[in-house]
Amino acid sequence: MIAFDDVYFSYGDHHILKGVNFQIQESERVAILGGSGGGKTTILKLIVGLLKPDSGRILIDNDDITIKSEDELMEVRKKFSIVFQDGALFDSLNVKENVAFCLREYTKMSEQEIDEEVDELLRIVGVEHAKYYMPDELSGGMHRRVAIARSLAVTKPRMFLYDEATTGLDPVNAENICNLINELSKNGTGHIIVTHRVIDALRVADRFIFLKDGGIALDGDSSVLIRSNISDIVVFINELKYNLS
Ligand SMILES: Nc1ncnc2c1ncn2[C@@H]1O[C@H](COP(=O)(O)OP(=O)(O)OP(=O)(O)O)[C@@H](O)[C@H]1O
Ligand SMILES: [Mg+2]
Numbered sequence: 001m002i003a004f005d006d007v008y009f010s011y012g013d014h015h016i017l018k019g020v021n022f023q024i025q026e027s028e029r030v031a032i033l034g035g036s037g038g039g040k041t042t043i044l045k046l047i048v049g050l051l052k053p054d055s056g057r058i059l060i061d062n063d064d065i066t067i068k069s070e071d072e073l074m075e076v077r078k079k080f081s082i083v084f085q086d087g088a089l090f091d092s093l094n095v096k097e098n099v100a101f102c103l104r105e106y107t108k109m110s111e112q113e114i115d116e117e118v119d120e121l122l123r124i125v126g127v128e129h130a131k132y133y134m135p136d137e138l139s140g141g142m143h144r145r146v147a148i149a150r151s152l153a154v155t156k157p158r159m160f161l162y163d164e165a166t167t168g169l170d171p172v173n174a175e176n177i178c179n180l181i182n183e184l185s186k187n188g189t190g191h192i193i194v195t196h197r198v199i200d201a202l203r204v205a206d207r208f209i210f211l212k213d214g215g216i217a218l219d220g221d222s223s224v225l226i227r228s229n230i231s232d233i234v235v236f237i238n239e240l241k242y243n244l245s
Helices: 040-047 070-077 095-106 111-125 140-152 171-184 198-204 222-227 231-244
Strands: 002-011 014-024 029-034 055-060 080-083 159-163 190-194 207-212 215-220
Touching (some): 002 040, 014 207, 029 198, 029 231, 040 055, 040 190, 070 080, 080 140, 095 111, 095 140, 111 140, 171 190, 171 198, 198 222, 198 231, 207 231, 222 231
Parallel strands (some): 029 190, 029 207, 080 159
Antiparallel strands (some): 002 014, 002 055, 207 215
16 A cells, blocks of 8 residues: 655755645556646655655555665565656667666576566567567557566566656557556556546546645546546546547
8 A cells, every 4th residue: 555644745945745645555546647747756756765755654555665775665666667757768778678677687587587578578568579679669659568568577566657658659559558557457456647648547547636736636536537627627628528529
């Protein structure tokens, strides 16, 4: 379980989160929505301990991670598979080497074991044919799939965290990535997806958290989201209706 308990966070004197509270079970499928600069990526970084809050507690499985050492945080991070918004692949390495990178870094697997594991991960995300492609030969959707494969490489995570996994993709690729996200969570492993795109949030999540002015303006299921009269959310929903029409 992830719990934010009155979390405040600022970059210098720029206050981003002003008393955020939520609890997310690891089997949940949650979308964190909100305008650009609202603190969505910041929340993911706080969950895995890449940032520390100014005050408040962040509990992962009832353990306060804000007081953990860097070594202890490495253990916490293994619970999550995280695909960052700017999680670009290494340009000079082919797909196989990108996915193998963490396996080489963090495991003692043999070359053959690495090769088999890479094949399996690429198969899971559906780009096995691109094993020897360089990143600049990949489409946006393939690039995102390889980034997801790389994030899966080290551990079988207890929860997936995706930062803008579909942003910038054409509608078909965006839908394909949503299907992949749902596929990876089919066995009850939950996910948190951070996104601008309400349409994708509705595809992959059952719970919606909308950030506004450093706090949570809405936290509920799709009917709560769609019925909301919070002006920012209405804009998002109208955008969705426009996309569907
Ligand atoms: N390293 C940093 N140093 C200073 N300010 C930062 C840093 N990272 C982010 N910010 C600022 O903090 C605010 C929140 O950033 P964050 O990346 O969490 O927003 P976001 O909701 O993910 O936005 P987007 O939808 O554009 O990805 C933004 O105003 C951003 O400019
Ligand atoms: Mg972001």
